[in-house]
Amino acid sequence: MIAKVGSSTSIANTLRYLENEEDRVAWKEAQNLASTDREFVQTQMRQVAKLSRTDQPIYHYSISWDESDNPSREEMLAAATQTLEDLGLQEHQALIVAHNDHDYKHLHVMANRVHPVKGVAWNRRMDYKKLEKSLRALERANGWKEVPGHHCQLEGHQKPDYGQSLNRFEATQVKRGEMPLYMLIREHAEQDFREAQSWEELHLRLAEKGLTIQRGSRGAGGKVTDGYEYTNLSKVHRDFSMGRLEQRFGTFRSLEEMQHQVGLSGIQRDFAQFERAYRMGNSQESARMKKRLHKTLKALSTARKVHKTLKTFLAISSPSNPAFKAVSMMGKTIINQINEHEQTRGRGY
Known part of the structure; x- marks a missing residue:
């Protein structure tokens, strides 16, 4: 199991991300909320958020299972509830949304950081370690594939290597609870990289997500950008390095080069x-x-x-x-x- 913490701390924006595409919503469950209705959740969370002066009332994270695991809805819900408890958010409002847009089972948890009675915002200190500790225990208890984390390993686990170390900017993002660009691309566009049959198809698929592949600054390797940040293709996944993509599709050509030839x-x-x-x-x-x-x-x-x-x-x-x-x-x-x-x-x- 893998947990990723989202960058959005807005109630409306997080709800929009979780529910705007109805076809990918498998099911929803609420914690300390009387309904999963979108307008109801937004209204209730906003009212509670006003009890605190925080301008970041939402804590959003996802949980993904390995493709070899096939947890039931009840098991997924129990896992989400357990992680909320292990984080110290069991008394807080939360919406749990399972998506069906990947081959592996995964869900998202949107929790209100503000306590509904005390009016105090939850302190997210050591949240990654708490999440990973919770997942390791759930894996072992349910017989799911164990994925040692960077912040917590059980006995017999070896701490994994970062595929490539975080740079200073990415490390700062992680400390703020934001996902670096390469992680976001891995989460939202990995399927596009794997399923594309040509450079043109890959370019068009990524363009739908606001992403662009470019040659490296020295003419070697490759990078991908959302127009604001850049990350190396190989950092997204070693299967997506420029060398491996060229093995699949031939010599790299940008979308603009292909359009010019038409x-x-x-x-x-x-x-x-x-x-x-x-x-x-x-x-x-x-x-x-x-x-x-x-x-x-x-x-x-x-x-x-x-x-x-x-x-x-x-x-x-x-x-x-x-x-x-x-x-x-x-x-x-x-x-x-x-x-x-x-x-x-x-x-x-």
Whole structure:
């Protein structure tokens, strides 16, 4: 079993992450809450959070089982409840949400750090050690695969090596209870790395998550960025090093290089430029290109042409890409305006 502590300490943001995609929610359970209803949980947790002056009322962590383990819902719930007790959060409000979007069983725990009666925020000191100690005991008691942690090992366990040591910035993140970028990528994009069949597919899958693969600064190796932080591909997982990816897909080519070879139309180039700026967090450039796209789409004058042009963007993007969704929404607004104008003209106004 592995526990990871999330970076979000906001009630609304954590709930959004846990429940926005309903298809991946397997089940939910509440602790010290009368309902698992999203609005109810948010309202009740906010009321309790106001008892304290903390601006970080939420403690969020996940628990993942090995693929060889197959715990039942009852066993997963009991494990989550035990970890809350071992952390000292048994009297606090908590929402437990199991997800089904991986081959292995896993769940998330969203706990209110503020005690509902005392109004004092729970001190998370030594939380990693407490979590790992709790997991080791649960593994041994239930016969699940034992995964020695960095902070706690049982008798007979050997302390594991960090695949690569944390740098100073990542160590600071861990101390603050935040997950370094390579851990977040490992959690949310490992399946994309393993299932992709080509550089193009991998680029498009990662672009949906706001991630970009680049060559290393010295022309060797590779790195991945969310537009704000960078981490080495090999740090995400040794199977995803540039060398191993090139063994699978051939010589590395960036998404931009592949798009350039296709011979894009002018508006497709504008969209590609907008998508990259959007993905890389370049707000000024993305705003400029979005304005340019809006002007071009509006000049097409018919709803059919706008719709057809939007479909051409899928040759270099995907329906799930946030940039495509943004432009698609803009295009639908223009289509509605064109249709309304046509209807008005048809009535003789």
